[in-house]
Amino acid sequence: MTRTAPLSVCLVCNTAWAIYTYRQGLIRMLVAQGALVTVLAPRDRTFPLLEKMGCRCIDLPVASKGTNPRHDLGTLWALYRHYRTIKPDVTFHYTIKPNIYGSVAAWxxxxxxxxxxxxxGYVFIQQSHAARVAKALYRFAFRFPREVWFLNRDDLAAFLDGRLLAHPKRARLLHGEGVDLEHFAYTPLPNAQHFTFILIGRLLWDKGVREYVEAARTLRARYPHARFQVLGPAGVDNPSAIALEDVRAWQDEGVIEYLGEAHDVRAHIAGADCVVLPSYREGVPRTLMEASAMGRPIVATDVPGCREVVADGATGLLCAAKDAASLAAKLAQMLEMSRDERRAMGERGRAKVTAEFDEVSVVERYRQTLREQTGVSL
Structure with a gap:
């Protein structure tokens, strides 16, 4: 029998912002092929932007902070009701709570x-009761998805070593979610009297913001021409969130320059000499892929995710995690390089991202998976 109804796909996340920021290529492909795309996430400022792209958006209760069972069961129940109503052909779950409760609700x-x-995130960074509970929930919930995708080998190994996958053969390595190489085009380094570092992302302690601030304090006297910028939302709904009051205090101290938030980060990357991400652990950080695509050298931590993107000494420099002194040393090393050395580092970063993280190949992976799961060719 020939199928007449369009393919229906749900994208579920703990923030609509992440769907809009990281999965525009996927959404454009689905909408262009006539698929019905429904985004389920807590309502935020990106709902109108997603709707403009052709998505239907549904407000989803997700309590990112804490582990209140009543709140989490509310998320599971809401997803179950939506799935019974929407009857999607496939749903993709992103981030911890949608992965856990969405997988159960979909089943x-x-x-x-x-x-x-x-x-x-915090599940594999901290040794806490909440982390142990989350691992137990992962172990239960991940028996239900058709496939479980990992963005880097370290995360896949952590799940396999921890026996968190009931069906290990369903695990897939995606190797990052890709970057639009045309949108994030190569841009020459700025030629200004000052030197600008920038940290881009949600302001979380787990992103190494504290270490970045401490490193900036250390380097300001020795390198008065260095500027330390921060771009991203503060006070977000996350257990590791940094309050806006803390950020303003650092700015009042004169140690950082807080740029607020931006839908389009390209101008900020273009204005920087180096992009910094001292994170404790990542999937594969989009910020670093975008920075490398635009030809910026990077300073990041030697942790899962970051080392997928950064070739130490070639496209950037890696420092120890949770170590402000190590970070300061690498930032100083970047400051001491010549402009030509930094330019060559950025060019190698562009070449690496082009070879390994082109969004086109990631979108094709989604296309193939949807065909395998539904029989529909997009």
Missing amino acids: LARVPSIAVTTGL
Whole structure:
């Protein structure tokens, strides 16, 4: 029998901002092929932008902070009801709570699902009761998805070593979610009297913001021409969130320059000499892929995710995690390089991203998976 109804795909995340920021290429492909795309996430400022792209957006209750069972069961119940109503052909779950509760809800509603582990975050950074509970929930919930995607080998190994996958053969390595190389085009380094570092991302302690601030304090006297910028939302709904008051205090001290938020980060990357991400752990950080695509050298931590993007000494410099002194030393090394050395580093970064993280290949992976799961060719 010939199928007449359009393919229906749900994208579920703990923030709509992440869907809009990281998956525009996927959405454009689905919409262009006539698929019905539904985004389920807490309502935020990106709902109108997603709707403009052709998505239907549904407000989803997700309590990113804490582990209140009542709140989490509310998320599971809401997803179950939506899946029973929407009847999607496939749903993709991103981030911890959608991965766990969405996978269970999809199974209960008899909806095929795929879990995408975008980064293990606090679950694999901390040794806490909450982390142990989350691992137990992962172990239960990940028996239900058709496939479980990992963005880097370290995260896949952590799940396999921890026996968190009931069906190891369903694990897939995606190797990052890609970057639009045309949108993030190569841009020459700025030629200004000052030297600008920038940290881009949600302002979380787990992103190494404290270490970045401490390193900036250390370097200001020795390198008065160095500027330390921060771009991204503060006070977000996350256990590791940094309050806006802390950020303003650092700015009042004169140690950093807070740029607020931006839908389009390209002008900020173009204005920087080096992009910094001292994160404790990542999936594969989009910020670093975008920075390398635009030809910027990077300073990041030698942790899962970051070392997928940064070739130490070739496209950037890697420092120890949770170590402000190590970070300061690498920032100083970047400051001491000649402009030509930094330019060559950025050019090698562009070449690496082009070879390994082109969004086109990632979107094709989604296309093939949807064909395998539904029989529909897009």
